[in-house]
Amino acid sequence: MVLRMAKGSTTVSEPTYFILASLLDGPLHGHGIIKQTLKLSEERVRLPVGTLYGALDRLAAGGLIAVDREEIVEGRPRRYFVLTDEGQNLVSAEALRMQQAASVVTSRVLRLGSAFS
């Protein structure tokens, strides 16, 4: 499956955003990503395993993440995923967009608050 992102708009869902964000500090395996997203989202994004690997497959197919290395731990294979440049750009752009959107509200609320104080 190839994601044709150049053609149209790309919306990043909250789980995807946190999956990408969890990889900013370096490669992680499946369980590591689940723990990290839970931590980063303050326990809000609790990814079921089936959902996580579906998202990882889609992100890898879209070139946003890649498999860094594979290890065998206790007889089971374990893939470590790493953010690609494209993935890093996407998650940074999304963060900036949300920051800008947030500032629209926060700047006004703060100004209002200061006027009343």
Added chain:
Amino acid sequence: MTVATDPNVPAGAGTSTGPDARAGTGATTDPSSSAETSSGTGPNATMGAGLIAEPNDVTTGPRTATGAGAGVLERRYRRLLRGYPRGYRSGYGGELIATLLDTAEPGRTLPSARESFALIVGGLRTRVTYATERPAWVDGVHLGVLALSVAQLAMLVPYATTVPLWVGLSALAVALIMRGRVRTALPVVVLVAVKVCSITLGRTWLDVTLLPVYPDPVWGGGALYGSGGPVAPMVGYALIALGLLALAAREPRPVGARSWLWWAAIPALAGANPAGLDFTAGPGPLTVARVAVEIGVLVLAIWAGHVARDPRWAMASVIYLIPVCAVYAENLGAQSSQDVAHLALLVFLTVLAVIVPYRAKRHVLL
């Protein structure tokens, strides 16, 4: 304390190791899993006993803490993983199991509803993604032709004792199309089409058939094509023949095989009025079953098109819709409002199936 542990040791060890060892070796995905379970028999048994005696004691490492329960849990997860394509399971099944066991809280033996649902959806989704390897039109035509032939066989099923040869040939056609043997299926479909045409016209081509053809008493309903002309059924058979010709032109490249699950649709579709309009004679449970199956399959087609951003399921839906429209055209004026609602629903779902892949292509949700 010893009273509590003693009966638990043989029970815990016996039930967990037996099925574990079989599950581990049977799955053959990772050779070490059987070794892991067999070597873990001793510690697991004592751990299991310890877990019951003093729950707070067993906090070292999630894998060992789940002890006897982990084997049962793993087996249940493996069962849920069967929703994934075989190729995916052999590649990543072990990794998914390991992550599932790592994330499961200690002592859990039953997968949570959330994890189970996610695995079922994930499996279906992966299957849909894996299904887009062949050219879209090949799968679209193949699926559409198969759905049509399944519906046609289902219509003939109530008349099985009266025209067993033709019901049998129709079933053979379904089986051949399902296995991707399009060249062999073609003459069988043409034979059945000629016979069905002769029945609708009241002739006795190919063999002597006592007309009209009445259904077996259990089914009830009218005579085979007793109230419908030759146009609608012939449109259906012509579409199948054309589709098979197009697929046959592709040989020697394989068309691929389809799921055996298609057979399961036949009992639900059987008993539908072969002449077409379902509701004019009064809706019975069989009509409801037919509409439910149609809606279910179309909703799956829409979902698959959305997930894979691919038009093949939409093509199949359109192919299925054409003879249905022909039935309505042929019976224009005779339909009840329920029939019109049925047609409107099918058209709506098919249009949705066509639109969704293109919408999803423009608007990528990651």
